Amino acid sequence: MAANNNFEKITIEAIQQTFNTLQTVKGTLSQKGWFPATSGNMSVRIKCSSIEQNQPIIAITSSGKDKSVHTPEDFLLVNLDGNLVFPSTLKPSAETLVHTAIYKLIPNCQAVFHVHTIYNNLISDLYGDQGKVTFMKQEMIKAFDLWKEDASISVPIIENFSCIPKLAEEIGRVIQPGVPGVLIRNHGIYVWGNSDFTAKRHLEAFEFLFEYQIKKFFLQKF
């Protein structure tokens, strides 16, 4: 009985810790204006040996919430099939299957963040026909652990399929090794990492590169 209580304590602590992490990152990204009009979603894998022995469990944002406010209903637990771990009247993100597809495909993926921003939307549309956008000669590329002087990074761009399983399938088709993100045309970006810290760093680096590219484009034109 004592062992069982201990198991539950460790599990509940791991879940609470993950919810706290999500809440903190959600607050930071929200202050940047990266979750307009309830858009965007986030997930973090629960790190707990007693859970991981069975099936990975993901803490994910509830669907349709205003991400700029914190409520007790902000996060839910799903398994890698996208099903709720505990019954709830709340719904997990409508894009849960994109998250679970990324966890299944990327070894050691611990966090997946998705935001809609003006800059990622503009980049996705300007370069959408090419299916990718490439960045080079930028110090910020080091945020992706690319340290060579001539390093470049090409971010895949897919069309914005309204069918979420199709969207998840397409993301799986274009994912590139060493490139922790995929743009969805006129929708937003999915970014991941082997920790919440790394996923956030990747997201901020992508958004920096997108903003730089758009501003440079307009400065050169006018």
Ligand SMILES: CSCCC(=O)C(=O)COP(=O)(O)O
């Ligand atoms: C105006 S947001 C449209 C849905 C979307 O793209 C999104 O990122 C938010 O969906 P969720 O179900 O995760 O709230």
Ligand SMILES: [Zn+2]
């Ligand atoms: Zn979205």
